[in-house]
Amino acid sequence: MNVTTDISLVTLVTNASVLVQIVMGLLLLVSLMSWSYIFMKMLTLRRARAQTTQFEESFWSGTDLNTLYQRTSANSTDAGSLERIFEAGFREFLRHRKGGAMEVTVVTSGVQRAMKATYQREMDRLEAHLDFLATVGSVSPYVGLFGTVWGIMNAFRGLANVGQATLAHVAPGIAEALVATAMGLFAAIPAVVAYNRYAHDIDRLAIRFESFMEEFSNILQRQIRPANGR
Amino acid sequence: MIQSFPAERGLRPWAWMLAIAVHGAFLMVLVFGVAWRHTVTPPMEAELWADLPAPATVTKPVPPTPLPPPAPSVAAPAPAPAQAPPQAADIALKKQQEAAEEARRQALKQREREVAEQIRQQRTAALREQEQDEARHEANEERRKQAAQIAQAAQQARAAMIDRYKLAIINKIRANTEVPEGVANGVTLEVDITVLPTGEILMPVKIVRPSGSLPGDQAVLRGIMRSQPLPLPGDPELRRDFRTTHLQLKHEK
Incomplete structure (x- = not known):
């Protein structure tokens, strides 16, 4: 006959105290x-x-800016961030041209402001929910630790009622409590990794957008000259 | 203008499904990938028998008198439990076993001599009795008495066996008990144990008379639980007597 010591995952969770179970549930949801x-x-x-990438390719392949603009504004609901920036800038440029006044600095700064506004809106959308990942990454270990501390407190309080203290009295309680920390870490680690990764990805996208904006305003500036050119 | 972010559109359900899949996979790994049970194989045990157990001799002396065979209570003797226990294959153990075998053989011879003597006595007694009294009624009376005698002998042998196994049980419990410091030596704890045929103990162990030292008693109770399975005779007939076992356990270091 074999002696078995049986600590299963399910009993670890079901035997925990109510507060620890609440903490575990919260962590599971957060995870x-x-x-x-x-x-x-x-x-x-x-x-x-x-x-x-797709828009950059079609932009630099020498397509006419007007057709590109029309194509973009036709399906503006499905347009990518860079297309929106282009659209906002070119629309502003067209308005200036329609108005007739083609002062280079005025037009360029107007176009740049319009593109900047759209750029910021797009960046805000790309960065949405990243703060949640950052919060989870930094807070959920503490939440798990709180559950663990509470569970260990309970385990030791139960120990006070037993005359003869052995390790067997405390060990299950501590094991239960530690599950909370494990869950906190399980939620936190991927969140931190993902946050760092995505923040980096978004930074790279932002750099691409900004370089495009500079280049595009240069192109527009060059277009003003021949129009003004007397 | 508030528009849904095109790059994000339609991704939410997929994201949730993938998240749930990740958690499910992790849970599977935890449940099936980690051995939550760990088993401890108990050390092998061997019992050494220096002499032949008593019941083997009781079975043989079926009185050779011309009288009909005695009461059926003798007819069902306990088979020799000496063959069961030794199983360890150590060389040292083997030597010990050989010594034990030798001792056993000598004991057997001794017993046979005694039994022969006994038989002779019985025969002469029976003959004398037959001569003295021809009446059938009285002969029957005598036969009955003889049967009772043999039954008593069997009973005694049985009691000896039970004592032997009780001693084995107590020794095992003592080996598994760590009496804590500060417990008086030599005080006795009396318990009633309900033992299943497998040697496992049915809870709770009833304390008939505590020793007076609570930590000592608790240590002994833990030792009892740790001694499972208890050593029991191989014979189911004898084993039945261990269903409720009364034990006197002395606190000794």
Whole structure:
């Protein structure tokens, strides 16, 4: 016959005290949410990168700016970030041209302001939910630790009622409590990794957008000259 | 203008499904990948028998008198439990076993001599009795008495066996008990144990008379639980007597 010491995962969770169970439930929810944001941001950023690359290619392939603008504004609901920036800048440029006044500095600064506004809006959308990942990464270990401390307190309080203290009295309680820390870490580690990764990805996208904005305003500036050229 | 972010559109359900999948996979790894049970194989045990157990001799002396065979209570003797226990394959143990075998053989011879003597006595007694009294009624009376005698002998042998196993049980419990410091030596704890045929103990162990030292008693109770399975005779007939076992356990270091 074999002697078995049986600590299963299920009993560890079900035997824990109510507060520890609440902490575990909270951590599970937070972990689920953070993972869903991780996947959502992963797919979003991948799509954004693909759209940016695609637009850059079609922009630098020498297409006429007017046709590009019309094509972009036709399906503006599906447009990528860079297309929106282009659209905002070119629209501002067209308005100036329609108004007749083609002062170079005025037009360029107007176009740049319009593109900057759209750029900021797009960046805000790309960065959405990243703060949640950062919060989870920094806070959930503490939440788990709180559950653990509470569980260990309970384990030791139970020990006070027993005349003869052995390790067997405390060990299950501590094991239960430590599950909370494990869950906190399980939620935190991927969140931190994903946050760092995505922040880096978004920075790279931002650099691409900014360089495009500079180059595009140069192109527009060159277009003003021949129009003004007397 | 507030528009849904095109790059994000339609991704939310996918993201949630993937998140749930990740958690499910992690849970599977935890449940099936980690051995939450760990088993300890107990050390092998061997019992050494220096002499032949008593019941083997009781079975043989079926009185050779012309009288019909005695009461059926003798007819079902306990088979020799000496063959069961030794199983360790150590060389040292083997030597010990050989010594034990030798001792056993000598004991057997001794017993046979005694039994022969006994038989002779019985035969002469029976003959004398037959001669003295021809009446059938009285002969029957005598036969009954003889049967009772043999039954008593069997009973005694049985009691000896039970004592032997009780001693083995107590020794095992003592080996598994760590009496804490400060417990008086030599005080006795009396318990009633309900033992299943497998040697496992049915809770709770009833304390008939505590020794007076609570930590000592608790240590002994832990030792009892740790001694499972208890050594029991191989014979189910004898084993039945261990269903409720009364033990006197002395606190000794």
